[in-house]
Structures are given as structure tokens and as C-alpha cells.
Amino acid sequence: MKLKDKVIVVTGGAGLIGAAFCRAISAEGGIVVIADVDVDSAQNISDLIPNSTAIQLDINSKSSIEAVIVNLHKKYKKIDAVVNNAYPRNKNYGKHFFDVTYEDFCENLNINLGGYFLTSQLFAKFFKQQNYGNIINISSIYGVIPPRFDIYVDTKMTMPVEYAVIKSGLIHLTKYMASYFKSDKIRVNSISPGGVANGQPESFLKKYANYCNSKGMLDPQDLVGALIFLLSDDSKYIHGQNIIIDDGFTL
Numbered sequence: 001m002k003l004k005d006k007v008i009v010v011t012g013g014a015g016l017i018g019a020a021f022c023r024a025i026s027a028e029g030g031i032v033v034i035a036d037v038d039v040d041s042a043q044n045i046s047d048l049i050p051n052s053t054a055i056q057l058d059i060n061s062k063s064s065i066e067a068v069i070v071n072l073h074k075k076y077k078k079i080d081a082v083v084n085n086a087y088p089r090n091k092n093y094g095k096h097f098f099d100v101t102y103e104d105f106c107e108n109l110n111i112n113l114g115g116y117f118l119t120s121q122l123f124a125k126f127f128k129q130q131n132y133g134n135i136i137n138i139s140s141i142y143g144v145i146p147p148r149f150d151i152y153v154d155t156k157m158t159m160p161v162e163y164a165v166i167k168s169g170l171i172h173l174t175k176y177m178a179s180y181f182k183s184d185k186i187r188v189n190s191i192s193p194g195g196v197a198n199g200q201p202e203s204f205l206k207k208y209a210n211y212c213n214s215k216g217m218l219d220p221q222d223l224v225g226a227l228i229f230l231l232s233d234d235s236k237y238i239h240g241q242n243i244i245i246d247d248g249f250t251l
């Protein structure tokens with residue numbers, strides 16, 4: 001029980017990875033807040049997880065984030081950590097480089113990286129008053145290395161330029177905040193997962209796996225060990241680090 005009675009907010013907690021994070025936090029004795037813009041899905045997931053609660057949160061809305069903080073503080077008297085994991089993207093997200101308009105590029109950066117900034121800023125304000133806190137940002141291998149475009153050949157998929165900029169920016173935002181909050185007992189770290197299997201074409205999975213050690217694309221469950229470690233006191237003195245979990249893909 002590494003997270004006994006810790007109150008932990010997971011943004012995008014109703015998604016593919018977020019739901020696995022929430023189950024793992026609960027299994028370690030934490031009180032998990034499934035905070036998602038899609039509150040119905042969050043509630044469905046919460047119904048299956050002991051010690052969990054669903055709450056509507058839009059990481060692009062200052063008033064929404066502030067309301068969540070006020071509610072949780074009232075209910076639990078404390079918030080131990082926030083996991084920035086939501087994945088907002090606009091309707092044109094996912095295009096090839098020459099098809100990305102300036103407007104879409106800017107909008108996706110705003111809603112994603114901007115949302116991570118806003119959530120971190122408002123939670124950090126609360127953590128400062130509380131005198132401790134823990135922020136974990138979910139980045140990606142594509143924040144660490146440039147895309148391996150060869151694995152996308154013959155598929156409809158690509159690695160969007162916005163994603164690379166958002167995720168690399170997020171790793172540096174993590175280090176910036178870790179340094180900025182050094183004397184405030186607020187820790188900030190990031191996790192950079194490799195690709196998670198979710199119905200991608202077989203040919204893609206094969207090419208991806210050629211870059212890996214033994215598994216290739218991961219399951220959400222493969223990511224939870226690092227999350228629990230960073231949320232727990234086992235990582236008490238770890239600040240501003242980025243943990244890559246990718247079965248060797250980036251090597």
C-alpha cells in the first residue's frame with residue numbers, strides 16, 4: 001500500500017491510459033479522483049474502482065480547474081498529487097506535416113500543452129499553500145526522440161508535428177517547474193511512455209516491435225509501476241526527471 005490515503009487527481013482519467021492509472025492508484029490504497037471532461041465515462045470507470053470519485057474537469061478552463069481544487073479541498077482537506085494525463089486535440093489533429101495549418105498547429109498546442117501548463121499552475125498554487133505537492137506529467141517517447149517515420153509507411157497514421165512539439169515542450173516544462181518549485185516542497189517529474197497497443201494495424205505493430213527488446217507496443221498496465229513509484233514516498237527526493245518506458249524503442 002504505497003499510496004495509502006493519498007488523494008490523487010488523474011486528468012483524462014477516463015481514457016485508455018488514465019483508467020489503468022486510476023485502477024493502480026486505488027490498488028495501492030490511494031483515493032483516486034477521475035477528472036475528465038467526459039464525466040459520464042469517468043463515472044462508469046469510477047463505479048468499478050474502490051476508493052474513487054468521478055469529477056468533471058476541463059484542463060482548458062481556469063474556472064473548471066479552480067472549482068475541482070476547491071471541491072476536493074473541502075471534501076478531503078488535502079490534495080497530494082495531480083497526474084497531467086488528459087489528451088485534448090482538435091478535429092483536424094493527426095495530419096501529415098504539409099497538411100497542418102498554422103491555426104490547427106497553434107490550437108493543438110494551446111489546448112494540450114497550454115492545458116497542462118494551466119492545470120499545473122493552479123494546482124501548484126494550491127500545493128504552495130498546503131506546503132507540499134506532487135505533479136506528474138505524461139509525455140511520450142516522441143518528446144524525447146524525433147519520429148521513426150518508417151514505421152508509418154503503408155498506414156493511414158503519422159506522428160503529428162504538434163505532438164512532437166507538445167511532448168518535448170512538456171518534458172522541459174517539467175524541469176522548469178521542478179526547478180521553480182525547489183524550495184516549495186513540490187515535486188515535478190514526467191513519464192514518457194512508448195506506443196500503447198490499441199487496435200493499430202498488424203504491419204505497423206511488427207515494424208514498431210523491430211525497434212524494441214521483447215514486447216513492442218505496450219499495454220497501459222506496463223506504465224503503472226513508474227507512476228506508483230513517482231507518486232509514492234519511494235521517489236521522495238526525485239525532482240525534474242523523465243522516466244522513459246518503451247521496451248527499448250528509443251535506443
Ligand SMILES: NC(=O)c1ccc[n+]([C@@H]2O[C@H](COP(=O)([O-])OP(=O)(O)OC[C@H]3O[C@@H](n4cnc5c(N)ncnc54)[C@H](O)[C@@H]3O)[C@@H](O)[C@H]2O)c1
Binds near residue numbers: 140141
Ligand atoms: N496511447 C498512447 O499510445 C500514448 C503513448 C504515449 C503517451 N501517451 C499519452 O498518455 C496520455 C493519455 O493518452 P490516452 O491514449 O490514454 O488518451 P485517450 O484519448 O484514451 O484519453 C484521453 C482522455 O482525456 C480526456 N480529455 C480530453 N480533453 C480533455 C480536457 N480538456 N480536459 C480533461 N480531460 C480531457 C478525454 O475525455 C479522455 O478520457 C496523453 O498525454 C498521451 O499523449 C499516450
